[in-house]
Amino acid sequence: MRLTQEIIAAKRDGAELSDADIRQLIEGLSEGHVTEGQAAAFAMAIYFQGMSAKERVALTLAMRDSGTVLHWDDLPGPALDKHSTGGVGDTVSLPLAAAVAACGGYVPMISGRGLGHTGGTLDKLDAVPGYDTQPGVGLFHKVVREVGCAIIGQTADLAPADRRLYAIRDVTATVETIPLLTSSILSKKLAAGLNGLVMDVKFGSGAFLPDYGEAQNLARALVDVANGAGLPTTALLTDMSEPLASAAGNALEVAYALDHLTGRRREPRFHEVTVALGAEMLLLGGLAPDAAAARARIEQAFASGAAAERFARMVVALGGPADLLEAPQKHLAAAPIVKPVFPEAAGAVASIDTRAVGLAVVALGGGRTRPQDPVDPAVGIVELAGLGDTVGPDRPLGIVHAREEAGLATASERLRRAYRIGDAAARGPLIAERMTERSSV
Template identity: 65%
Template sequence: MTLLPQEIIRRKRDGGTLDAEQIRNFIEGLASGRVSEGQAASFAMAIFFRGLSVPERVALTQAMMESGEVLKWDLPGPVLDKHSTGGVGDTVSLALGPAVAACGGFVPMISGRGLGHTGGTLDKFDSIPGYVTQPDIDTFRRVTREVGCAIIGQTADLAPADKRLYAIRDVTATVESIDLITASILSKKLAAGLQGLVMDVKFGSGAFMDNARGARALAESLVLVANGAGLPTSALLTDMDQPLASVAGNAVEVAYAIDYLTGRRRERRFHEVTVELSAEMLVLGRIAANVGEAREKVERAIASGKAAEVFQCMVVALGGPADLLERPSQHLQAAPVILPVHADRPGTVERIATRDIGVAVVALGGGRTRPQDPIDHAVGLTDLVEVGAAVDAGHPLAIVHARSVEAAEIAAHAVRTAYTIGEGGTAPAPMILERIGAAS
């Protein structure tokens, strides 16, 4: 029996519990177009205020997964993935996918575009000339099988109901709902046919969850629902009180990832998070017996250049240039205006309002204020100094890459305001606060 969408909305609005059939009915209507955008927005808002029980979260996740194709794999190794809740300078996926593939895993990673002040993996790959971020399913399967890793965007075939609801949430102030975040992330991961998933749940001034308690609640929800739906999952709570990498943007982050994979630059904080998340994936996939052994495998894959080779093969297989690693500057867009940003006085960085750094990149054109907005892949920030660093006339806070002098000066002011400069040293916070449902 077809249930009226408004009656399902009413039930949740009034604090009732929805059964699996009601949720499935609404999501089928969302995918088919029978449910209007207004009804979908009302449904999201009702969930935002009333919440979902664990069985409702599992039912919503599975219904959105079943709204499109669900992939099946026949590969000589485990099918694994990682998902981040988003942050500033979070370039991890570009290095992690190839590293895990170099260790024997298969990584069919379906990534998203930027949301709010956080960058999107898909926008970064769009800055690579020729790289097809939304190939057909057959190409996605072939590249994953032949290369070991394929990082693409959500296609119309996988979890289409989520794709529609995601766009509506972005413009109706319902992004932060743990219930909706859980279902959105996991529906795509379940549709990808994974055998193991690691969640990077971020907290701090640059994350959607600005405190560890909220991040822990989200991580617990993701782990509980994913395992309840049959997908072995663990989560790491990671610090986002400062940019993870010393860059923020799109082409500049691709260049950073290339430098990292080829050994030209390996920053401690970025490396630690990349290795730990990769190691969790190897343990979930039984490629390593424990986290210590997994770390060694990942470190060797990166240091030997095998991960860089996988990255290059993936880029070529998806249409990108064959010499991207050797000549990134010939292929990645560069902004015409370069402006160093100096602090108002010398001293030591005590604190960074990381969200403001992300907003500055959006204002430069490197992010979106509306879903349909185009992205300027060339703009961004590089050489961002971290907490505890000394700054003076010879050591700027960052370098702005902009289209115009006016835009560069506006971004420089935003960066200068985001940094708190003091006299004394500040001890760095641990990068990984906690594991939830972690592998041994």
């Protein structure tokens, strides 16, 4: 066993750490033997020196083992999940989990809250009255086993070392480094005891990593490390150069997801990403023989109403209203001010600063800039224009749902600035790349 400072110095100087070194440091972090200063120095050393594939796997496994690891041995089918790196209008998790459950998968989805311009799945579900996003492990297991899916928040005993290290990274400018991003994301998924994972890695103006090359590197790292740690994983790189859905804001996105589940409205881009991710989950779980059959099964789950039925059962099992799908307006909070925002000049949408659209929702109170900030579930923007849409006096950029006039004014100005009107834009591919396991990590 080496001194903590010796391990830090070795990484600082570019050496490859042993599995034992990494496990010792993470255990020390969990138990309080490693100080915040030492953890910050360790993170900064990784930021500048990077980590080998072997080190990344060891770090992810050590973080996983810092707390409880769930097991799903009693399930009659595979435990499957998906993780998105986030964006605007990305409420895919709600219909996706239900559709996969309708196809025989079991989806114990442990999700997070939004921060900055990206929305969080838990914030959306908190907009559903009575829905318990923090049930005990016993209820979580019961709902997954009986319904096929449950979407909840991270419990305190899942990968606790990640929570402590992330807080240190957040204040030391070491969040954006692929080895630490990878271990942070995957340690929680490995602790969830999954049999298969699909990563939705975003690129474009609304993504955490806007640059395609950086997103590609993250996707490759996630797939390689997850598979190296024993979790079969694939990744799709998907476009976030415009909002994925035409709605952004918590209750508004829940209503959007309900419309998708029931067939009241299904937008092509949102539907395509949902079906593609669902098909990958079925393939990983051995629930379909090939990609075409997997897609057909997910499509049928939506078309038949089976996905909607699973979602309704999940909501009730976790304390929500039984008639949420049929009468969402009875249960979802509504903002008192609803006004369209028109562009200064008519024309086609040439580009969108999607991050700015998300920040317009934050300005309304629908997101947070600090973890402790409250969130207003009722506010947001609907009918967001997409790339190539013609906007003008008869077609707004979006319709703002606001709590008060000051928020409306700020969000409206942010929304106008987010859109560039000019020549019609040609969309790139929605799903740009699919990554699978390589022969070695």
